[in-house]
Amino acid sequence: MEFKSNNPYNGQEVAKFKGLTQNELVDKLNKSQKAFESWRKVPISERSLLFKKAGQVLRDNVAEYAKIITLEMGKPILESRGEVNKCATVCDYYAKNAEKFLANEFIETDAQRSYVRHDPIGAVFAIMPWNFPFWQVFRFAAPTLIAGNVGLLKHAPNVFGCAEQIADVFKKAGFPDDVFQNLIVHHDKTEIIIAHDAVKAVTLTGSERAGAAVAQISGKYIKKILLELGGNNAFIVWDDADIDKAVATALTARMLNCGQSCIAAKRFILLEGIYDEFVLKFIAAVKNLKSGDPMEEDTKIGPLARKDLADQLQYQVRNSVAMGADLLLGGNQSGAYHEPTILGNVKPDMPAFDEETFGPLAAMIKVKTIEEAFALSEQSRYGLGVTVCTTNIEKALEYAHEVSDGAYFINELVKSDPRLPFGGTKKSGYGRELAKDGILEFVNRKTVYVKN
Structure with a gap:
């Protein structure tokens, strides 16, 4: 099978990639087991x-x-450069902290000595998405490989060039052969990979549908799985918020990566006292974003990654408007490009409220009280993160326990940080990446008990 990656801005072919045959794939899986047997013995310091x-x-x-x-x-x-540099920070973070995170945990019992040690488990199969094609991979690879496991990457077909470059990073850094392998395969090879004895766990970042399908296969073969799936984050603005700062934060939270992020702010839940001011200033800020060729330094909004993604967003916009939402800005599509779009008067049951909108669409929702804002925030099958903008920090902290999402950010957009655990609840998946939690996801926490 041959794969192609195409530039979504102009439709030109970027590269072609030859898929692995069945025998080539099995050979790589076998090599991962051999690589693990030696890699696990390499000291953490090395x-x-x-x-x-x-x-x-x-x-x-x-x-x-x-x-x-x-x-x-x-x-x-500019965002692509930022993504690559962020990958470097996660490498640095685990290089500095892995030995501490993986140290034995001594626990006092009636034994002479008892503790928990952290051993690697084997090959971890990573199914990664296209929207942050470097960051998503390094977010998995740094903690997983430094713990002594080996990695197998199945990237999204439209970014197989990125996948090859990522493999090249490990080669240039001097990693042993086959500790990290890039698999050029279609998703129909997923079960073959998961079923292989070398593979001990699976991590997937992607859609709810993909997560459910892979979780079912992983369950069949009793393989651990971590899922980071879709999101429909609420961005709540209270009456006392600094509106200019809130708008600036909201602009990045929604429009970064042209809105193609699971943790992007998608539902803007605004107290009625500041609704009009916030919406007007947000519209003005979006109008100032330059659309165009993403290779140009001053471009802020490029195309979506594929035309079908723009088609889906257009469908969600049109249906929401047909159900009573107000089209305040944008709304048009041309190929893979979709205009930054703002909808007002958005209500539950509209696609702009209920569904994950993966693109530059902001849904404005007016509420009377803080309690109503949080109730609407919770009215979602997803649970990645919530932002609250306010000058009353202590009051905002009192609501943290009422939010069921995996993250609660005050006066900041929801984002991943190597130093903090990251993951969701409900249909957004389970398990945690990054921080100490991330490195412990794919280790054998082994109890050691010594008696005289």
């Missing part, structure tokens, strides 16, 4: 040094890696 080198490789080649991101999925070039 693994950490290799990740420091990987971070430097990323920084040294940021222009090259950013270019392939932009060409394959349309991210504005």
Whole structure:
């Protein structure tokens, strides 16, 4: 099978990739087991040094890696550079902290000595999405590989060029052969990979449908799985908020990566006292965003990664308007490009409220009280994160326990940080990435008990 990646801005072919045959795939899976047997014995200090080198490789080649991101999925070039540099930070973070995170945990019992040790488990199969094609992979790879596991990557077909460059990072950094392998395969090979004895766990970042399908296969073979799926984050603005700051934060929260982010703010739930001011200022801010060629330095809004994604967003916009939403800005589509769009008077049951909108669409929702705002925030099958904008920090903290999402941010957009655990609840998945939690997801927490 042959795969192609195409530039979503102009439709031009970026590259072609030959898919693995069945025998080639099995050979790679077998090699991952052999690589694990030696990699697990490499001291953590040496693994950490290799990740420091990987971070430097990323920084040294940021222009090259950013270019392939932009060409394959349309991210504005400045954001692509930022993504590559963020990958370097996660390499640095685990290089610095892995030994501490994986240290034995001594627990006092009636034994002479009892503790928990953290051993690697084997090959971890990663199914990764196209929207942050470098970051999503390194978010998985840094903690997983530094713990002594080996990695198998099945990337989204439209960013197979990114996948090849990522594999090149590990090669340039001096990692042993087959510790990280890139698999050029279609999703129909997923079960073959998961069923292989070398594979001990699966991590998937993607759609709810993909997560459910892969979780079912993983359950069949009793393989652990981590899921980071869709989101429909609420961005709540109270009456006492600094509106200018809230608008600036909201603009990034919704329009970063042209809105193609699971943790993007999608539902803007505004107290009625500030609704008009916020909406007017948000519209003005969006109008100032330059659309165009994502390879140009001043472009803020490029195309969506594929035309079908723009088609889906257009369908959600039109249906929401037909159900009574007000079209305040934008609303048009041309190929893979979709105008930044703002809808007012959005209500539950409209697609703009109920569904994950993966693109530059902001849904404005007016409420009378803080309690109503949180009730509407919770009215979602997703649970990745919530933002609250207010000057009353202590009062906002009192509501943290009422939010069922995996993250609660005050006066900041929901974002992933290597130092903090990241993950969702409900249909947004389960498990945690990053921080100490992330490195412990794919280890054997082994109890050791010593008696005289």
